[in-house]
Amino acid sequence: MDKLPRNERIATLVKLLSDSPGKIFTLGGFAEMFGSAKSTISEDIDIVGNILSKLDLGHVETISGALGGVRFIPSMSKDRAVRILEGLCAELCRKERLLPGGFIYMLDIIYNPEWIDDIGYIFAGHFFPKSIDYVVTVETKGIPLALATAKHLGVPLVIVRRNSEAAEGASVSINYVSGSSKKLQTMVLSLRSLKRNSRLLFVDDFMKGGGTAKGIAELAKEFECEVAGIGVLVETAEPNKKLVEEYFSLLLLQKVDEEAGVIDIKLSPNWSRI
Amino acid sequence: MDKLPRNERIATLVKLLSDSPGKIFTLGGFAEMFGSAKSTISEDIDIVGNILSKLDLGHVETISGALGGVRFIPSMSKDRAVRILEGLCAELCRKERLLPGGFIYMLDIIYNPEWIDDIGYIFAGHFFPKSIDYVVTVETKGIPLALATAKHLGVPLVIVRRNSEAAEGASVSINYVSGSSKKLQTMVLSLRSLKRNSRLLFVDDFMKGGGTAKGIAELAKEFECEVAGIGVLVETAEPNKKLVEEYFSLLLLQKVDEEAGVIDIKLSPNWSRI
Known part of the structure; x- marks a missing residue:
């Protein structure tokens, strides 16, 4: 790169550092890149x-x-996070989102790169101090959120599948019981996916009973890894007792009243704790 | 924001513009944000x-x-794209990636935020002129790549599922025949996912026969949408004739010789055409 004026060096450094959170850059490397003194x-x-x-x-x-x-260590002030989450609540509580059976249509949010980037940033800021090695999620809806979180933490993403695929090689498969529906479910992860003794952050879009999170903890054990954090976008108020003890949720789904057309989602109580 | 020196304004503008490709910012808005003259x-x-x-x-x-x-319009010089793709080829051709059945282990690449970001950038630069409204992919392995592409194009992502889910509301389902295995497969997409008359970019990690891409084109018709582009990371040399005419691939999988332990992947011929 040619010798750059300070303006351009600064802008380049802001871009480089913020695009690679957690990555160590040496002053010598920058000095060489810009042809400037250390x-x-x-x-x-x-x-x-x-x-x-x-x-x-x-x-x-x-x-x-x-x-x-x-x-560069990513983080976001509580003020800004709360503003983002309040905007998200307002959006999610719109009654047009009500689906038969009391479900809430959220795909346009959880697949939208802008929302997802902000939410992933909140998770990254919260979990950065935990020295995470991988972000893990279970297919499908949590993948964009998990990827954004992984990107802002500067670590790889791992996707747990529901069925094994030949193209992924030998895999570990576990059965677990869903926390809410009590149905038996399967999780599969390629043996090559995780280095042993890694610290995992499980990220998902939704938590009801916590069965999936518990399943991930069991799967992690098979890889001699540890779940060092759990981040979920929306948790339900009921059941109050989840199958996992510690988790960090952003929003709390209090109630859906299909007949009255009311969705009640608010900031999770976590937000008074941090 | 307080009045900032030029250094800081420039760095902020680089960050804001490059983080929101395609989004129109007014000079007046910036003037107000920075308290500076237009x-x-x-x-x-x-x-x-x-x-x-x-x-x-x-x-x-x-x-x-x-x-x-x-x-801001994202793009990347051909030189840099070729350098990235050559690095990717070298990585993918390592014989440790060979799996039983002649499959290649690619998960560590296609779920890695750094690789995915670069590849998504190449797609975004290539397809930006096509005025894309949505990036579409089919679960699961193409999702990270599709999300990165969507982010760099500044448009939403849409994920087509293999099975319908109650939490996604009414959906359109189609059956299609896989191009390579000739198996009947299903694709499901929530009715709310796409605005009518939209232009779609289909992104996937792998294309063999092109059946999935053709299926997406049929699904798009049901939504009165049009597939305005197809981008795949790796296409196979065989079958030479795909079920779709026009697509943009980055790499070409020429041959896998399981016995000799050889994977032959090179830059797709597209790269001499652009």
């Missing part, structure tokens, strides 16, 4: 950190030592 | 356009008229 780059990084904080995207952390450098 | 913002935008081009991310387009403003 001291100049160091000043640039201060400005970049300041900009990323002002944009409420996170902060730049300096790691000292031989393997040191700088890395 | 003429100042206009100079900023020139610098931003220059930076985005230098980073090989795309360019900023000015739209005149009452509804005018500026928007």
Whole structure:
């Protein structure tokens, strides 16, 4: 790259760092990329950190030592997260979303890159300190949310399937009981998917009884891995007692009154705890 | 936002524009956001356009008229795309990827946010001029790639399911014949998923006979929509004649020799055409 004015270096650094959260960049590497002195780059990084904080995207952390450098840690202020989630609640409570059987149409939200990116950012900020190695989800509806979270954490995504496929090689399969319907279900994961001793973040769009989350914890054990966090977009108020103890939900589905045409979704009580 | 120095305005604009491809921003809106004169913002935008081009991310387009403003158009130079795809080929041809039955293990690539982001960017750059309204894929393995493409095009994602679900409301279901295995398969899509008269981009990780792509075209008709583009990551050399005429593939799987432990994947011939 040709020698760039500070304007352009700063903009490039903001883009590079924020696009690769968690990744360690060395000042030497940047100095070479831009043909500038390390001291100049160091000043640039201060400005970049300041900009990323002002944009409420996170902060730049300096790691000292031989393997040191700088890395971007994603986070979002509680204020902004609450604003996003309140907007999401308002959208989800629109009565046109009511489906027969008391279901709520959510596909346009959970497949929309803009919503998903914001929600994934909230999860990434919350779970970054947990040193996550992989984000795990079960097909299908949670995949976009899990991918956005993985991207903002800078880790790979793993998708657990309902049936095994030849194209994925040898796999581990477990049976588990759904928390709400008490139906026996199957989960399959390719043996090559996870390195042993990894820390997993399970992400899903919806949690009722928590059976799927519990199933994931059992599957993780077969891979000698640990579920270090569970993040769900919407949890239901009933059953109050889930099959997993600790999880982080964004929204709480209180009630659906099909006859009256009322959907009652609000911010999860988690939001007063953090 | 407080009044910012040019450095910070530029970095903020690079981030805002590149995170929302295709979205029209008005100079007035930016002027208000930054508390600066429109003429100042206009100079900023020139610098931003220059930076985005230098980073090989795309360019900023000015739209005149009452509804005018500026928007970011994603694109990638052929050079950089070829470098990415050559790296991907080298990775995919590693013989450890061979699975019984001549399958190739690709999950670590097609679920990896970094690879997927680059590949989605190539698709977005290629298909942006086609005025796509939705990116469509069939569950499961193509979802991450389709989401990344949708994000970089600034449009929603639609996921076609294999079975209908109560939580998605009334749906359209079609049967189609797989191009390679000649098996009868089903595709289901919620009626609310697509606005009529939309232009769809079908994205998938793999194409053999092209049956799925043809199925999507038939499903699209039921929604009075049109498939305006088909993008696949890997197509197989055999069968040479696919069930769809026009598609854009990135890689060509020439041959898998299980006994000799050889996977032969190269850049698709598309790359000499563009």
